[in-house]
Amino acid sequence: MERTLVTWLGFSLSERLSFVIKSGIFLSLCGATLFVALASSYPVVHDTLHNVRHALAVVPCH
C-alpha cells in the first residue's frame, strides 16, 4: 500500500516520517475503536461491553 501511494504521489517519504504518519493513523483508529467500545452510549455496544467496562475499574459507566 505504501508503494502504491509513493507511486501515486510521485515522491517518497523518509522511513522515520513514514513511521510517524502510520503510527498517527493507527493511534487514531485505535482511539476511535476504544471510544466506541468503552465510552459510547449506543445501547448495543454498551449492553454488550457493560461488564468489560466495569471489569476494568477505571472506565466510567452509568
Added chain:
Amino acid sequence: MSLRALFAAFCFSSVLLVGLPAGAEELNIYLKTSPALGLLRPFADPVNISLLVTHADGRPVEQGRVDIVLDAPKSGTFLSTDFPAVEGTRLLELVLPLRQGRAGWRYLFPIRGDYRLSVSVVAADGKAMAKTFIIPIRENRTKWLWLGLFCAGLFLFGFAAGRIFTVIPSSVTASWALVFLGAVSSVSGHDRPSTVENMERPSTALEIAAATVGKPTRLRYRAAEGSTATSLLSLSITHLEKHQTVFAIDNVPVEKDYQLDFHFPDGAEYRVNSIAQIPGQSPLRTEQLVAVTGVEPPMTAQIPALMFFLAVIALGLVAGRLSKSLAAR
C-alpha cells in the same frame, strides 16, 4: 501568697472542679463493620455497619438518636471510578434510634475510595456528640488484574504494530482491538435503558420519589392514619441485576412517619421491601420496584481513561520500533 500565685491556684482548682465533670459527660462513639474495614470491597457484599455509643465510663447510652450522613469519596485522581456520577455526592442520610447504645444498618459501598461517615448523637438526656469516621474501600483485586491484562494486550498490540510499521506495513487493522475486548470478559447483557417509572405502586405506606443517579432519593414511610401505636419498620433495598442487598435497616421504631435519603448508585432496577410490625396486627408488607434513571458519565471522566489506553498503545509502538531497530544492528 502573691496575687499571681493566688490566681494560678484558683485556675487550677477551677480545672479540677469543672473540667473533670465535663469530661465525664463526654460520649464515646465507636464504629464497627463486618467484614472488617480492611476487607471491604466495592459492590462485593453488603457491609454490616454498627455504632456503639457509650458514656465516658463505658456504660452504653440507653436511649437517644443518631443522625447519620454518608458521603462518597471525592473524585480527584486522574482516572475515575466506574461510577463517576457517585463520586463526591451524598449517599445516605438517615436517623436511627439508639437501643442499648447501639444502632446498625447494612450498606453496599458502590465505589473505591475513602468514604466519610458523619455521626451525630443526641442522648435522651440531651447530651450530644458528633464524630466523623473515614471508611476506606479498596478496589477489587480482580479488577486490577483485568486492567493489567487489558493494558498488556494493548501494549503488545502496539508493540506488534511498531515492528510492522518500522519495515513493511501490514494489513493489521484496528479490529484486533475489538477481538481482544471480546476476550477480556464474558459477554453478558445489562439492564435495559432505565426510565423514571416506578413500577407497581400499590396503595402502601411507602413513598419513593423519582430516582436518578447523581442525587439522593427520598424514601418515606407513613404509618396508617389514626394509628397511635409504635410500629417496628424493617426496610431493604435490593439490586435486582446483581441480586444483592444494597441497604437495609431492621426494626426501627416508627410513630408516625420515617424518612431517609438514599442515593441509588447506578441506572438499574431495584426492589424496595418494607415490613411494618404493629402490635396486635399482622405485619404490613410492601414491595416496590424502582427503575433508576441512569446518567451518562461526563466526558471529563471518560477522556482520561481513553488517553491512558492510547498512551499504553503508543508506548508499545515505540518499544516495537526500538526492538526492530536494535535487532537490525
